[in-house]
Amino acid sequence: MNNSSSSREEVVLTENGENYNPINIGIGSVVIKILCCSIGIPLNVSIVVILTRLARRLHRKPRYFFLLAIILSYLSFFIVPVIELIYWGIYQDESLCHAYVAVIFVPQGLLLVNMLLALIDRYLAINHPLLHREKMTNRLACCLIVTCSILTVFLFKFVYIAGLDILRCEILLLHVKVASIVFIILFISCMAMNIVVYRQTKILLRESRTVETTRDDGVTANNHSTVVSPMSIHVGRKKLDQLEMEATRTLIMGVTSLCVMPCLNVVFSATFFACRLVFGQSECSNLNGIGSLIKEISLTPAVYGPIIFHVRNKELREAWANY
Template sequence: MNNSSFQREIVLTENGEIYNPMNIGVASVIEKIGCCSIGIPLNISVAVAITRLRRMHRKPRNFFLLGIILSYLSFFIVPIIELIYWGIYPDESLCRAYVAVIGLPQGLLLINMLSALIDRYLALNYPLLHRGKMTVRFASIVMILSSIFTVFFLKFVYIVSLDILRCEILILHVQMTFILFTILFVSCTAMNIIIYRQTKILLRESRIVEATPDVSVVAINQSSTVVTPISIHVGRKKLGQLEMEATWTLIMGVTSLCVMPCLNIIFIATFFSCPHVFGESVCCNLNGMWPYVKEITMIPAIYGPIIFLVRNKELRSAWACVKL
């Protein structure tokens, strides 16, 4: 680190040189090309399915889903910049564009996932209020404002001109990214657990229906006004399937979060703590691990849309119509 000032502390290599984040190997190039060739068409086709079919526009939750898909699609901006820099135009302006974009796709995905989870929580606990207040227009406003806030916080250093955008990684930039990722990751995980628990409660309550006695009976016998719970038989197999579906949704949601950005959070935390625990000499090779972390965190942009297509029947039928 450069100790001249806090704001100018930057990531350095083990030789004390400025770390160039655009250095990628041949194996990384092949992986980026493979991921882009699969992920970009897949995410575009899902986004087109949501925007083209009118029946998908009636439900606000589909707009949150569209925000998540667009966030997945933004994951491929960074590898495209790296591929252009590596094979066509190795100019510093592309490196500055890389620094300006890095971290934004993950942050936008997290904030859109959190918005979608909050929407599901309100729909479960306050269905009437949710149906009346959560309109398509309101969902769009929430998505736009939350995305703007995320971009502003992640790129606060450059937006307010605390520093000039250069082909280098600022320590302050990394720290702010770590803080926001941690807050959003914990919030999304907590909401996943809350929604899962609430789903199980609603499934349990669905087996009991309160039957109100007839008015004529009430007139004859006032004691019959007591509401009598009637147990409705629900097949254990069907109930088990519903509970397993809720469990699976939680597991997949948390697993997706653990891959991205949990891996980023772990890596950044290790990057800051390792020198204090083991010393600079032991931790000098951490920069070399960053390209591999980036490749792994790009994978959810491929399997995420597939999970939505498998789990969402409405989206799957809309996607099939577009494909046909």
């Protein structure tokens, strides 16, 4: 009896004290998922095809591999809603629920990891261009992406991979705690790198106002001399404002995407566990509905994220126009 009670304390329960079915969705959720999938899947697949062709045409620059990894991460977001839709409308089997539990949290984690790798790559390209050009090869970029992706999956599913529990059609609280910790670490890292890259961009914009130029100082009576003097190059105010605004928008868009996902998940998890600690499990079961709503909101970056990349990347837009 004690073992049964202890087991029930380790999973999320409904208001009636039954095990919460994580894959149970309503008609409103079905409509949202169908809309997101019908828009997001073709959009992401088309961008993947275009990026593949673009990388081949531009000698496979490493930055396109990181961008491709981000788009593939967005595409993986739709694995969970597709499982839910199949379970809802076609095949209500417990194996689908097991697959759902095995996949949740992973797409968001992969997106954060690949965004972090892309930001680090951009930082190195800005601060150490020669070293970056020499060391950051296509093979190294692919190895980093694959290795970090595998490590991310291992961390998010450590509870099941390490055999701490078996895969069941229920939300294990230990699983949520581990995922929340990993989310927090990745979220803070991405935020920090986003700010660092933004600051470095601002520094380069300031340095672009003044360049070193070499000029001939004329012929003196006894010798010829060449004097190097600094010349202030004043970029047009309008152009400079555009560059600074572009850098600002990059930061704002990146932070906004991160705040939508996984910041909401982290805040909800913290609220849920705080509620359980203060009021007990039975008083906090009504938060399950809020969790489902946040899950729907977390799907939206997979739709608007690729659109942002498409709008802001000139080469991608040109390749799209010729596609």
